[in-house]
Amino acid sequence: MEAEEVIDNKLYTIAEIKKFTEEYIQNKVRFQVNVKKVEEKNNWYDNFCTTCGDEVNIVAERYKCETCKRNIPYPDIRFRLAVVCKDVTGVIAMVFDEEIYRLTGKDVFDIENDDNQVGDGINFPPMLKSFENRDYIVTLLIEEKNTKKSCSVYTVYALDEPVEMLGNHTPGDTVDITSNADSVTMGIDLLSK
Numbered sequence: 001m002e003a004e005e006v007i008d009n010k011l012y013t014i015a016e017i018k019k020f021t022e023e024y025i026q027n028k029v030r031f032q033v034n035v036k037k038v039e040e041k042n043n044w045y046d047n048f049c050t051t052c053g054d055e056v057n058i059v060a061e062r063y064k065c066e067t068c069k070r071n072i073p074y075p076d077i078r079f080r081l082a083v084v085c086k087d088v089t090g091v092i093a094m095v096f097d098e099e100i101y102r103l104t105g106k107d108v109f110d111i112e113n114d115d116n117q118v119g120d121g122i123n124f125p126p127m128l129k130s131f132e133n134r135d136y137i138v139t140l141l142i143e144e145k146n147t148k149k150s151c152s153v154y155t156v157y158a159l160d161e162p163v164e165m166l167g168n169h170t171p172g173d174t175v176d177i178t179s180n181a182d183s184v185t186m187g188i189d190l191l192s193k
């Protein structure tokens with residue numbers, strides 16, 4: 001990620017992001033969230049055409065690209081983890097994609113072939129479920145569809161652990177409430193202007 005592409009270092013709130021209008025299209029914005037829920041009912045990855053990049057579906061037991069009108073024997077498989085995140089101002093639906101690889105070092109193929117993640121008696125990969133209740137600094141690239149009512153699901157451009165938590169890898173450690181409260185207060189101040 002190139003730093004100059006981010007419009008500013010302000011941490012926005014979920015309420016502010018949901019109010020963005022067209023002037024924010026193609027802008028990158030950052031905000032801090034807590035992952036409230038990983039949606040287990042959704043597929044956590046999808047298959048994409050190696051030629052055009054469109055999503056492919058299984059037709060007659062083969063992957064077929066409807067755009068290219070041909071079968072794709074080995075489609076690209078990419079994460080598409082549906083999550084609901086929250087801050088004190090509200091909740092937001094997002095999709096975590098290839099940032100999962102950057103954070104975990106695992107790709108879809110690794111997880112699919114790990115007996116501890118996918119197999120008998122496992123409803124959902126525990127590694128992906130473990131995103132729940134964690135805090136992240138999310139960078140979004142605002143898309144046109146997000147500024148209209150047509151799509152309230154945001155695709156994550158970058159996912160980072162809050163600076164306060166770096167160097168502290170104790171599982172279940174508490175969030176730095178002081179810094180969290182500061183950023184939230186800042187957001188609310190700006191909202192009220």
Ligand SMILES: [Zn+2]
Nearest residue numbers: 049052065068
């Ligand atoms: Zn295609």
